[in-house]
Amino acid sequence: MLGRLFFGVGYESRESWVKKTLAFSSMENKIEISRAIHIALIKCVDLDGDGICSWTEFAAFVMPLGVSEHDAKAAFAIVDTNKNGVIDEMEFAEAISRYYLDTEPNPFENVFGVWAKRTPDNHFLNAKLARIFDMQDRRKIGKVEARDFVAWGRKCAQFANVKFTDEMSQRWKNAWAAFYGKGYEGKRDWVKKMLEFGNMENNIVIGKAIIVSLFKCVDLDGDGVCTWTEFAAFVMPLGIDEEDAKKAFEIIDLDGKGTIDDMEFAEACAHYYFDPKRSAYENFYGVWEWDKKPPNLGRQKATGDDFQDNKGKRESTSSNAQTAVSGESSCCAIQ
Structure with a gap:
């Protein structure tokens, strides 16, 4: 019954449901009508039937939607006017009505748990970052750990037919700390x-x-430059073919x-990670054809798995983007 009130059978996808909800939001007296509908929802939430909703x-x-206790408490305080x-x-x-129908930011946007405001989606930059994460997530576990970088380094050495030493292993661990660390x-x-x-x-x-x-890590012989062989050994273990690797080089x-x-290497790599607009540097990790779709960034708290969400990306914490790791700065790691 409740599902019929909120969704019913008159929609075919998330997009069509959002469209119908937006159409409803343009109606006169939408808040008053919506309040009457949402009375049905509190009857589900009011587990003991006493007419009120306690914190518990x-x-x-x-x-159960994925909201942390901390964020749930903040939301409760907002709803308890x-x-x-x-x-x-x-x-x-x-x-609840204000959450669904308000067009401007206000505290009711946090009814389903606090979520952090963010800048408008840049699907291109998100896609570039998601792409390299997936390439480096060698075990497909949703995390990139030091062992993944070491395994990548071992493959590089094998490709270039050089011995993978303990010193090389440490370099790859340092690189992992700079790009990932333990802060995510x-x-x-x-x-x-x-x-x-x-x-x-x-x-x-x-x-x-x-x-x-x-x-x-890429400069396998330590002569201060990266040859074609060394670059190929760097990117091809990530799944890049020789032709695309040559174009990137x-x-x-x-x-x-x-x-x-x-400096050439660092310049190109930095532009890959941070350029919000398209450029030749998007091919740093091998030639890449962007399909212009929002990337799948994995599970999203409370609102499903798609990164693109009408209420934005929900996150309960934030952290500094730069810190010291193993004596070097890091894009991601937190101490």
Whole structure:
């Protein structure tokens, strides 16, 4: 019965449901009509049938959607407008109605748990970041750990037919610490932190200083330049074919000398991670055809798996985008 009130059979997808909800929001007296509808929802939330929603009942309502207890408590305080420690049916219906129908930001946007405001989606930059995360998530577990970088380094050495030493292993661990560290909880969180870093002033300059740690991994013989063989050994284990790897190498080799120095490498890599607009540097990790679709960034709290959400990306915490890790700066890691 409740599902019929909120969804019914008159829609075919999320897009059509959103369209119908937006159409409803243009009706006269929409809030009053919506309040009457949402009375039905509090009858589900009011587990003991006493006509009010306690904190325990509210937590039981929102936390199964993926909302943390901390955020649920903040939401409860917002909905409890008279601050008497419980939510009556009119407070509940008012808050839910405002969540669905208000067109301007206000506290009721947090009814289903606090979510952080963010800048408008840049699907291209999100897609670039999601792409490299997926390439480096060698075990497909939704996280990139130091062992994944070490395994990548071992493949590089094998490709170039050189011995993979303990010193090389440490370089790859340092590079992992610079790009990932321990300060993220999954692909969505990592992309968020990289975007935050990208919004910093002088992000390219800072990024280049960090990326030098990765160049030290690519420069297998330590001569200060990256040859075609070394670059191929770097990107082809990620699934890039030789033709696309060569095109990427030519893009990065700005002076056309046939080798890539540390500054050329760092410049190109930094632009891959932080450029919000399309450029040749989007092919740093091999030629890439963007399909112009929003990337799948994994599970999203409370509202489903798609990164694109009408109420924005829900996140309960935020952190600094830059910190020191193992003596080096990091785009993502937090101490």
